[in-house]
Amino acid sequence: MYAALWRLLPGPPWLKVAEALVLLVMVSAVLLTWVFPVVEPHLPFDRIIIGEG
Amino acid sequence: MNTALRNLTTGAIRVTAELALTAGFVLLLFAFYLLVWSNQRTAAAQDDLLSDFRSQSEDADGATSKARPGPGDGVAVMHIPRLGDDWEWVVVEGTEDSDLRNGPGRFTDSAMPGKMGNFALAGHRATHGEPFAHVDRLEDGDQIVVETAKEWLVYQVAWSRIVAPTATEVIAPVAGHPGQKPTQRTMTLVTCHPRWGSTERLVIGSQLVERRSAAAGPPDGIL
Numbered sequence: 004m005y006a007a008l009w010r011l012l013p014g015p016p017w018l019k020v021a022e023a024l025v026l027l028v029m030v031s032a033v034l035l036t037w038v039f040p041v042v043e044p045h046l047p048f049d050r051i052i053i054g055e056g
Numbered sequence: 057m058n059t060a061l062r063n064l065t066t067g068a069i070r071v072t073a074e075l076a077l078t079a080g081f082v083l084l085l086f087a088f089y090l091l092v093w094s095n096q097r098t099a100a101a102q103d104d105l106l107s108d109f110r111s112q113s114e115d116a117d118g119a120t121s122k123a124r125p126g127p128g129d130g131v132a133v134m135h136i137p138r139l140g141d142d143w144e145w146v147v148v149e150g151t152e153d154s155d156l157r158n159g160p161g162r163f164t165d166s167a168m169p170g171k172m173g174n175f176a177l178a179g180h181r182a183t184h185g186e187p188f189a190h191v192d193r194l195e196d197g198d199q200i201v202v203e204t205a206k207e208w209l210v211y212q213v214a215w216s217r218i219v220a221p222t223a224t225e226v227i228a229p230v231a232g233h234p235g236q237k238p239t240q241r242t243m244t245l246v247t248c249h250p251r252w253g254s255t256e257r258l259v260i261g262s263q264l265v266e267r268r269s270a271a272a273g274p275p276d277g278i279l
Contacts, residue, residue, distance in 0.1 A: 005074055031085055039089045044153050050254035051178045051188075051247050052151055054224040 090183045094157070098185030101158035105130040105146040113205045113270065125149040131162050132169045135201040137277045138194055145187045147202075151178045160187050160245075163227050169202045170209045170267060173238040176227035181247040181258070188247035191260055192216075200243065200262050201278050203270075210266035210275050211243045217259050218249050226259045240264075 012019040044050075109130040125131050127150040136143045147169075151161040160179030167173030179188035194200075194213050202209040219226060228234040231244050241264035249258035266275065 004071070006070075034082065034085055035089055035093055039086060040157075043090075047254050048252050049180055049182045049184075049248050050221070051156065051180055051257070053178070053219075053221060053227055053246050053257055053259075 094184045095186070098158060102146055102185065105148065105158060106133070106144075109133060109146055109205075127152070127164075128155050128158065131204075133203040134160065135203065135278050136191075136194070136198070137201070138198045139190055145179075147177060156180060157184050159185065166227055166244075167229065167238075167241075169204050169243070170207065170241060170264065172241055173229040174227060174231050174242045174244055175202075176244040176246065178246045181249070182252050188245060188258075189251065191245055191247060192249075192258060194260055199275075199277065200245075201275055202243070203274070206270055208266075208268050208270065208272070208275055208278075209264060211262035212265045213260060213262045214242075215261045217261070218256050219259055221254070221257055223257065223259075226257075226261070231261050 009019060009023075012022045014022070109132075112130075129149045130146045131149050132147045134145045134147055146159050148155050148159050148161050149164065151163055155161040156178060160177045162168075163176040163178065166176035169175045179191075180186050181188045181191070194216065196213050196215065198213045200211040200213065202211065217226070225232050225234045227244055227246065228236075229238040230236040230240075231242055243262045243264070245260040245262075247258050248254055249256040268275065
């Protein structure tokens with residue numbers, strides 16, 4: 004799948020590398036800002052409230 | 057036939073490898089989120105809350121008491137000298153995940169600081185700034201100083217206990233005795249135990265021993 008992505012990215016190789024890095028940063032930002040905060044409360048660590056089990 | 061089989065095998069290996077690589081990256085990023093990112097976000101939120109609280113405290117000078125804090129608002133500033141001279145946290149209103157991301161939160165059905173009954177707080181012991189990371193180091197008699205808009209409250213640690221996550225009696229108006237009418241002013245801190253786990257809760261109980269007006273200045277040992 005990454006090979007297909009590499010073929011899809013336009014421009015010479017150096018530009019492809021830059022584009023891939025931008026994509027990586029965007030994916031990371033989405034994970035950090037939206038995905039992880041939603042997932043975290045469902046994981047079994049650092050629960051601190053009393054009464055909800 | 058042989059070539060087709062080989063292509064299929066290499067294809068399957070490639071996809072598996074790429075999935076494993078992706079999973080590894082996501083897990084690494086999640087570790088970064090827990091250990092670095094969440095702490096930075098909390099620190100930024102605390103900066104805002106502290107400046108809000110300080111400007112509110114100035115407004116409160118001379119004026120009568122403010123309205124009840126809304127969810128997520130700063131309620132008080134806590135100092136625990138045992139955990140360092142610079143140990144300072146703004147307590148927020150509420151114990152929703154979104155409140156506790158910004159600092160220790162007050163259980164909304166518990167007493168307000170300094171009032172009759174039990175002022176009960178929950179705080180993260182790991183991640184999100186980990187305000188209560190080292191509350192296990194508190195010993196009986198240690199001071200917990202709470203600064204509200206109008207006064208300084210000095211609580212003294214009286215007990216600590218490890219309880220089940222269902223032990224709601226520790227945040228009752230009389231800690232440990234649900235249903236009883238409070239005759240004392242106490243504070244209870246709740247955090248997870250073990251530090252990175254969720255199987256139990258570490259609970260610290262304390263009792264109000266001194267109160268002084270904001271104008272009188274901070275108690276000894278507080279900068």
